[in-house]
Amino acid sequence: MQKTIFITGASSGLGKSTAKLFQSKGWCVIATMRNPEKETELNKLNNIIILPLDVTNSQQIISTVEEVTSLYSVDVVMNNAGYGLIGVLESLSDEQIQRQITTNLLSVIRVSKAFTSHFRNKKSGKFINITSTFGLIGFPTCSIYSATKFAIDGFSESMAYELAQFGIQVKIIAPGGMQTDFALRSMELGQHDAYEKLTAEVSKGYSAEKISNYSKVENIAEIVYQAATDNKNQLRYVAGIDANQLYDERMLGIETQVENIKTMFTF
Structure with missing residues (x-):
């Protein structure tokens, strides 16, 4: 029987790459995005249904999920939509902070809640939530x-325990850097003069040279597919060489990392 995956933020990057991969594997793909009228690639592929969805609109989430679940038996939900907000806390407005939380976190919670009864009634299903190394x-x-991203990780782990009794799995993909236009397309910046040296140093990580060494987005999509189909009782998938290196470094302890950062940015 053909399986179905529902993806948020499928217009570009990891969302689009995952949609194409699952379609190539014979899945039915429900690819959602804010502006489906601008899509020129996924709409040419068989077994991909494109639907409008602004994940900051809670009512649209409810109505879209109700429509989808009335027509399809969804097997996997991939919570992928999100963007980067880069800047020291003092540089960010309250509006920027609220928009980031609504888009990156509340959308995951709301989409998950909307699909939970569907999975519970069919006694199966998987949520695959995209976090980050910085989660x-x-x-x-x-x-x-x-x-x-930390909040999504904690939310996902808690929900994994909560939903296990109904045969529902929750999994987390934590990618490192990916070779996409994320830094240009999906990033918002804040600036503050007092942190100029720190910001300049950090910005080097988003250079074209650095990005060329990141994981290919297709490779991360393969890990999403693995998580959806490996039948493992595994919660987290740290995805990418740089992601695994950074995660290993975390094992050094937060105190060591703070001292390292102080050394890097000595004024």
């Missing part, structure tokens, strides 16, 4: 972004 370790200029 496992903190990093300067990423405090709010990391706050949303």
Whole structure:
């Protein structure tokens, strides 16, 4: 029987790559995005249904999920939509902070809640939530972004325990850097003069040279597919060489990392 995956944020990057991979594997793909009228690639593929969804609109989430579950038996939900907010806390407005939390965190909670009864009634299903390496370790200029990704990690682990009794799994994919236009397309910046040296140093990590060494987005999509189909009782999938290196470094302890950062940014 053909399986179905529902993906948020499928217009580009990891969401689009995952949609294409699952379609190639014979799945039915429900690819959602804010502006489906602009899509020129996925709409040419068989077994991909494109639907409009702004994940900041709670009512649209409810109505879209109700429509989808009335027509399809969804097997996997991939909570992928999100963007980066980069800047020291003092540089960010309250509006920027709220928008980041609504998009990156509340959307995952709301989409998950909307699909839970569907999975519970069929006694199976998987939520695959996309976090980040910065959902496992903190990093300067990423405090709010990391706050949303750490929160998704904790939310996902809690829900994994909560839903296991109904045969529902929750899994987390924590990618490192990916070779996408995320830094240009899906990133919002904050600036503060007092942190100029720190910001300049951190920005080097988003250079074209650095990005060329990141994981290919297709490789991360393969890990999403693995998580969806490996039948393992595994919660976290740390995805990418740099992601695994950073995660291993976290084992050194937060105190060591703070001292390392102080050394890097000595004024």
